[in-house]
Every structure is written in C-alpha cells, then in structure tokens.
Amino acid sequence: MNHHFILTDEILWDYADGFLSPEEKKQVEARLKEHPDSQARLDHILMEKRSFATFPLEKPESGFTQQVMHAWTMEQKPVKNASKVKHKDWIFWGAAGILLMLLFTPFLLAPDAPATEPVRIPEKFVPQITVPSYDWTGLLNSNLTQFLLLITLALLGLKLLDKYLQVRYLHTAR
C-alpha cells in the first residue's frame, strides 16, 4: 500500500476486520483523518459488521442435551456388556481348563511321565505311595475319549471365534 492509495471499501473492510498489517493500519488511519467522507464510509461498514454479529443463535429442540446423553449412554452399553461377558468368560475358561486338566491327568500321573526337574526330598519326608500302574492306552484309544477331546477342541475354537467377533464389533462400533 503506497501513500497515494485510494481507500476502497475493500480496504476499509479489511481494516474493520483486522486484516491489515500495523503499517497498513497506520496509513489507513492517516487517510481517514484527511478524508471525513471515508470516515463516514468506515462508520457505515462498522455498523454493517455489528449487524453481522447480531445474527441470532438457533435453538435446537428442547431436551437436545438429554437426547445426546441418551445416545452416548447407549453407545457405551456394548462396552459394559462386554465387561459382563468378559466376567462370564472367566467361568468358561476356568471350566475349560479344568476339563483339559482332567483329560491330561492320566498323562501327568503316568509312571513314565518325564520329570521336568529332579527334586531331592529327604527320604523320611517322602510318603511311601505306590502309584498303581494302569494301562491308559485303552482309555486314550477309546472312541468316547477321542469324541470328548474333539468336542472340547471344537467348543474352544467356537469360543475363540466368538471372542474375535466381539472385539471386532466393539472396534467398529467406536
């Protein structure tokens, strides 16, 4: 902006809106002092600007906050349900663990089960227990055992799939 610029409405609007640099602002103010007609135009612009700031705020329907909060609470519910399901999961996983332990107990009690680490206990503390030898091959080879094992594995697989779908649903719901 040079010293011979013309105070257009555009410059006056920029001045009113605060878009001018401090230097440009000083130039405009100097010009306004020299030209009362420009000052009158600026006053009109400022009046228009005030009008723009008086546009009334729209009001949403009554109970808007309650509706938003209700929607928010509903959105949070799957998470709460998930925590309940999680709690139930412990029961299921516990039961499944016990079942698996029962299934594998014969292997643990088998006389030829490999010891992980030898433990030396004074002989006087070692109770004289004789583990009855039993031929487990019959039990392991029985159709019923294999069927139970298969069912257990299938149930665990289904539960795992269910868990995965739940997590995916919660992820997409967020």
Place this chain on the structure above:
Amino acid sequence: MSTAITDETLIQQALAGRQAAFANLVTRYERYVFTLVLRLVKNREDAHEVAQDTFLRAFRYLADFRGDARFSTWLYKIAYSTSLNFLRKQNPDILSLDDQEKPVNLLHVSSPDASHAMELADRNIALQQAIAQLSSDDAAIITLFYLYEHSLEEICQITNLTMTNAKTKLCRARQRLRHIMEQNPHLMAG
C-alpha cells in the same frame, strides 16, 4: 458463554468418566453447534441429527483433543466435517461446499410464519431469513467469523481452507449478505 468452569476442566472430568461433564459440554455448545450445522445443512431436522452426531464424534475422540487450539475450534471442525459428510451422503456429487452454489431459501423451515416475519417486524427471524438465503459455505464462514468471532486462522483449521481462500470466501460471502441486507435496511444494527 459461561466460563464458570473452563472447557479444559470439563474435558478432564469427562475423560475421567463423569457423565455430568459431558452433559455440561453439550449444554454449553449446543446452540453454537446447532446454528453452524443448520447454516450448512439448511434443514432443522437434519441439523438436529448432524449436531447430535457431532457431539457423539467429539466424545469418542475427546482423548485426542490436545488443547493446542480452542475446544470450540476443534468442536466446530467436527461439526463442519460431519455436515459435509452428511451433504455428500445426500448428494454424492458434492465434492465441496462450493458445489452448492445455489442458495437454499428456508423461509418455510426457519419459521412456520416466516412469510409474515417482515410484517411482524421480527428482526431475528428476518436476520435468519437473510443468512438462510446464502449458500452453505457463505453462511458458515459468516457465522464463524462475525458471530463466533473466530479468527481467519481458526476458520482455516475448521474448514481446511488456505488463508487466501478463506479470506476470499469471507469477502464474497460478506458482499452477498450485504446485498441481501441492503434490500432490508431495517436489518442493519443501529
């Protein structure tokens, strides 16, 4: 706007799980968000839905609010993008609000008896009519700058416009609004 409890305090409380803090934020900003959304989508029912969606999105991502801008700027950015998404769903051909060149006249939407508003000398309704005659883009930028007193930089954050574009759009919107208001001189503030 009440500043008894700061936005930052309410946000911290909300993040800690206090439902009352969420409700407080909604109450504090519902009219601002609703007004901005209505300027964009131009229909009260749709604006209601989009404003609600705005708050839900804001709550979901509240933890991501870093506080490097005003909360209102962040919230209006969500309101703006949610409205734009809504308009794109309504009309997939819309790529930006510039495509909505044709202003929508909402006289029948803003007020059931709006056709008699001038006769009734209800200045507020008449002002609403004036801004409703602007395009979505123009109405939003006028609202953000003159009514919400957001700076041009903040408007750029909200709308993803460049400074030059934002300023050009503001000037253009202002000229259009002035033209509408000049036809109704009593709308000018005294």
